[in-house]
Amino acid sequence: MDLEHEILKNVHVAQNYFKVTLKMPPHSPVPRPGQFYQIWCSGSTDPLFRRPFSVHRFLQRGSSRHLEILYRVAGRGTDWLSKREKGEKLDILGPLGNGFIIEEGQEPIVLVSRGIGIAPLYAVGEEVRRKDKKRKIFFLIGARLKERIFYASDCKELGKVFIYTDDGSRGFHGRAPDLLAHLLKERKISQGVCLYACGPAEMLKELASLSTEFGFRGQVALEERMGCGFGACLACACPLDPKRIVKNSQWKKPSLHWSPDGNQVYALICKDGPVFDLNEVDWNEWTA
Amino acid sequence: MNGRPDLSVQIGKVSLKNPVMPASGTFGYAVEMVPYIEVNRLGAIMVKCVTLKPRLGSLPHRLAESPSGSVCTIGLQNVGFERFVKEKMPFLRELEPPLFVNIGAQSVEEFAELTSRLNKVEGIDALEINISCPNVKKGGIQFGVDPDSTYQVVKAIRQETDLTLVTKLTPNVTDITVIAKAAVSAETDAISLINSPLAMVIDIEKRRSRLGRNLTGGISGPAIRPIAVRLVWQVAQAVSVPVIGVGGITCAEDALQFIIAGASAVQIGAYNLIDPTCLIKTIDGIEAYLIRKKIGRLRDLIKSLEVS
Numbered sequence: 004m005d006l007e008h009e010i011l012k013n014v015h016v017a018q019n020y021f022k023v024t025l026k027m028p029p030h031s032p033v034p035r036p037g038q039f040y041q042i043w044c045s046g047s048t049d050p051l052f053r054r055p056f057s058v059h060r061f062l063q064r065g066s067s068r069h070l071e072i073l074y075r076v077a078g079r080g081t082d083w084l085s086k087r088e089k090g091e092k093l094d095i096l097g098p099l100g101n102g103f104i105i106e107e108g109q110e111p112i113v114l115v116s117r118g119i120g121i122a123p124l125y126a127v128g129e130e131v132r133r134k135d136k137k138r139k140i141f142f143l144i145g146a147r148l149k150e151r152i153f154y155a156s157d158c159k160e161l162g163k164v165f166i167y168t169d170d171g172s173r174g175f176h177g178r179a180p181d182l183l184a185h186l187l188k189e190r191k192i193s194q195g196v197c198l199y200a201c202g203p204a205e206m207l208k209e210l211a212s213l214s215t216e217f218g219f220r221g222q223v224a225l226e227e228r229m230g231c232g233f234g235a236c237l238a239c240a241c242p243l244d245p246k247r248i249v250k251n252s253q254w255k256k257p258s259l260h261w262s263p264d265g266n267q268v269y270a271l272i273c274k275d276g277p278v279f280d281l282n283e284v285d286w287n288e289w290t291a
Numbered sequence: 292m293n294g295r296p297d298l299s300v301q302i303g304k305v306s307l308k309n310p311v312m313p314a315s316g317t318f319g320y321a322v323e324m325v326p327y328i329e330v331n332r333l334g335a336i337m338v339k340c341v342t343l344k345p346r347l348g349s350l351p352h353r354l355a356e357s358p359s360g361s362v363c364t365i366g367l368q369n370v371g372f373e374r375f376v377k378e379k380m381p382f383l384r385e386l387e388p389p390l391f392v393n394i395g396a397q398s399v400e401e402f403a404e405l406t407s408r409l410n411k412v413e414g415i416d417a418l419e420i421n422i423s424c425p426n427v428k429k430g431g432i433q434f435g436v437d438p439d440s441t442y443q444v445v446k447a448i449r450q451e452t453d454l455t456l457v458t459k460l461t462p463n464v465t466d467i468t469v470i471a472k473a474a475v476s477a478e479t480d481a482i483s484l485i486n487s488p489l490a491m492v493i494d495i496e497k498r499r500s501r502l503g504r505n506l507t508g509g510i511s512g513p514a515i516r517p518i519a520v521r522l523v524w525q526v527a528q529a530v531s532v533p534v535i536g537v538g539g540i541t542c543a544e545d546a547l548q549f550i551i552a553g554a555s556a557v558q559i560g561a562y563n564l565i566d567p568t569c570l571i572k573t574i575d576g577i578e579a580y581l582i583r584k585k586i587g588r589l590r591d592l593i594k595s596l597e598v599s
Contacts, residue, residue, distance in 0.1 A: 043565065048359040048513045048541060053565055228354045230361065231564035233327070235319035237339075237365050238354035260368060262347045269347060269368070289351060291504065 006043075007092040011069065013085070017153035019076040020119065021085045022059070025093060027068040034058040035102025036126035037224050037278040040072065041232040043094040044080035054080045055229050057123035057201075057277070058098060073154075075119040099232050100277050101254050103127050103222050106197045111139035112162070113192060113219075115179050115210060117202035118146050121154050123224050127199050128161040141165065141192055143182055149173035180209035187217050195219060198281065201226075208286035221281030225272050225289075232273045234258055239272035241279075242288040249280040296581035297588040298574070300334070300555045302533050303455030303480030305389045305416045307334035307556060310589060311546065311574045314537050314560030315340055315393035315419060315459075316365060320379040321386060327567035331387040332574060334556060338383065340393040340421050343405045345371035349426060353508070355492040355501035359539075360514030361561045362490045364426040364505045367395050372405060376412055384414035391457065395421040399440075399447045406451040418454055420445060420479070423461030423486035425509035435461040435486075438473035445477035457535060460484040460526070467522050468529035475530045482526055483535035483558065485519045487511045512561040513539040520548050527553020527594055541569060543576020550577075553594040 012024040034040075041053035060071040076085050087093065105127065106112075112131050114124040121144055128140050140162025146152055149172040158164045166174030167182045175182045179202065186192045198221035200210050207223045214221050230236035240260070245268045250256050258271040270276060298309040312335040313324075320338050321330055330336065348368025355362045370378065383390055392415050396402040402420070409415060422435035422444055434440040445458055458474040460467055462485040471482050487509025492501040500506045519538025527534045536549030537558035546557040562569050577589065586592055 048562075051356055051359055051361055051512050051561070051565065052354075227352070228356070230354055230363065230561075231317075231567075233323055235323045236317060236354075236363075236564050237348065237368050238363055240348065240351055240353060240368065242351060260347065260370070261345070263345055263371075267347055269351075291350075 006094045006096060008070075008095055010087055010089055010091050010093060012089060013087050016073070018151055020073065020153055021076065022071060022073045023084065023087070023093075025070045025072070025095070027070050029066040029068065031068055032098060033063070034061050034070075034098035036105075036130050037102035037123050038098040038100050039232070039277060040070070040095045040097030041099060041229070042072070042084065044084045050078075050080045050083075052228070052230060053096065053232065054084075055232060055273075055277075057126070057224060059122045059126055060129065073119070073122040073125070096232060100273055101275070103199055103224070103278050104251075104253055105130050105134065106220070108197070109138070111141060111192060111196045113141045113143065113183070113196045113198045115143045115183060115198060115200040115202070117179055117206055118151065120201035121158070123201050124199055125154065125158065125161075128158065132161050139163075143167065143179055145174065145179055145182070179206050180213055183210070184213055184217075197221070200224075200281070204286070204290045207281070207284070208290055211281050211284070211286055214281050222278055223281050223284070225277050225279060225284070227272050229273055234271055234274040237271065240269040241272050241276065242285040243268050243270050243279070243283050244285045247280070247283045249283050296578060296586060297590075298578060298581070300533070300589060300593075302457065302535065302556060303417065305335070305455045307389065309334040309574050310550065310556040310577070311570055312388075312391065312556065312558050313337050313563055313570060314558035315421070317560045317563045320383065322379075322382050324563075324567055328571055332571055333388045334574070335389045335391050336383065336386055337391045337393060337419065337558065338379070339369055340367050340395045340424070341369055341372060341375045341405070341409075342367060342395050343372050343401055345369065345374065349505050350503060352501075352503035353505065355508065357490070357492055357510065358514060360510050360512040362492050362502065362508045362510045364502055364508035366426045367424060372408055380412060380414060389416035390414060391417045391419050393419040393421050393459070395424060395427065397427070399443050402444050403447040403451050406448045410452040410454065416455060417457060418448070418452065419457040419459050419483060420448060421459050421486070423459050425461065425463065425487055425489040425507070426505070433461060435470060436464050438469050441470050441473040442477045445474050445479050449478045455480045457481040457483050459486055461486045462488050462518060462522055468525055471526045471530050475532055479532065481533040481535060481555075482530060483537060484526060485515070485522050485538045488515060488518070511539065513541060515539045516545060520552050523549050523554050524552035524596065540573070543573045543580060546573050546577060547580055547592075550589070550592055551594075551596050553596070555593050
């Protein structure tokens, strides 16, 4: 098992956001947007666990393959990662988990993120654009304050960008669900959209209530601490609503685990996710 | 010295070609690990704890980190006896190493019932009795913190089976040798230790436990290794049955500390999750050490600590 991958670039993007580019072997599997890699972010046992990062971009030219990971320095593991230089090697496992399903059709694609949540959603935007040059793509990107806003210009190349900040220092004054509700009510985005979201659990929970109010479909990428990433440790259990589980050819959900009475079900984020249907997650339990 | 050193060890009736196996709960049901390691090279297979009925396990947010440590609570989430036999055993039966099945229950009767059923299942070589899970409580107290309860559980299981029995001990006690002796007098074939010490990590911004509503979990990983080595050494002095050492092992050098302290075999837990190949590297590293030290048989290294 060869896990060592050469760093081609590791650059500062904005504030505490960085992007690392890795050289991948010619036979390496092509990841789907939403899938993730487990990266060993220390040269020792401290920090102990690998960190999960979603695929941001995967570039193929001839036999060369490059993987880009967009990440935020949030603790000692990511701080260690941000200090790696060109030519050093990273120990990575992946791609792991289920990806987003890119819905065919004409409905506008709405990509709602907060902070580093843009990393996998940009990948969705790129894939949609590759498949359909004309389809409408809207990005809702935001953060607590304007200094934390990044990637807006990259997103503009793929679709229309709406910015929000909690303090109103740039763009819409409020949070992502408020902005989405506003845009739908004002018909700035036509109703009946396909929503993709990544960000804090509370934001995703509010988007789920909006989906009932406005009647749209959605998919979310969840974040959680992981032990292994491959279904052995059962640490990343997430409660689902037993009546709303979505299974299909891409989301096989091999690790669902039911209570004896059938009233409760846990999925493993690493094997059954990290992408879930917006309405299958038991948000009250998940955010409790 | 001619040829390669002999790494084989004996645990009860089970012969292991080498002393290295995974710790329960860090290796799934082995099938999850096949993409990453050559499972047939292991001394033994150890699977996730099996209980009579399926268990949903702990509430979400089950894992937190501490320096060189993992604080987690899975709460014995498992598919239960029936699905274990139907869905997991067919694959496990095909594997070459002896199969150890970790078992848990909430009463002596339930332990006996589960054992009696597992005893009829073909392909199981040994049972590891989990009387030490820090995240599942029976009336607020685990069996493994009390010598009488330990004796009763092991005795009840012994009466149901001739399979090799390993009793896994908790470090959350005042004197672990008292518990070890109780298990031996109830005719356990071996002792494994340590299960994870009970621990807690707090998020000071939210003033909440990092394990959410679960509050506490068991700590594993290199952080606990020196405590585990000391406890293995103490137990190996106190009992004559084989001891299996577990706690924070990442490599051969770590494993050898346990063996010298008195362990006949070792389990690797948390580190499987980070580097699944560590089990194989540990086997190779132990062999290299024996060659370097010109020791022909691993058995001669067990409990060889110089104390003078």
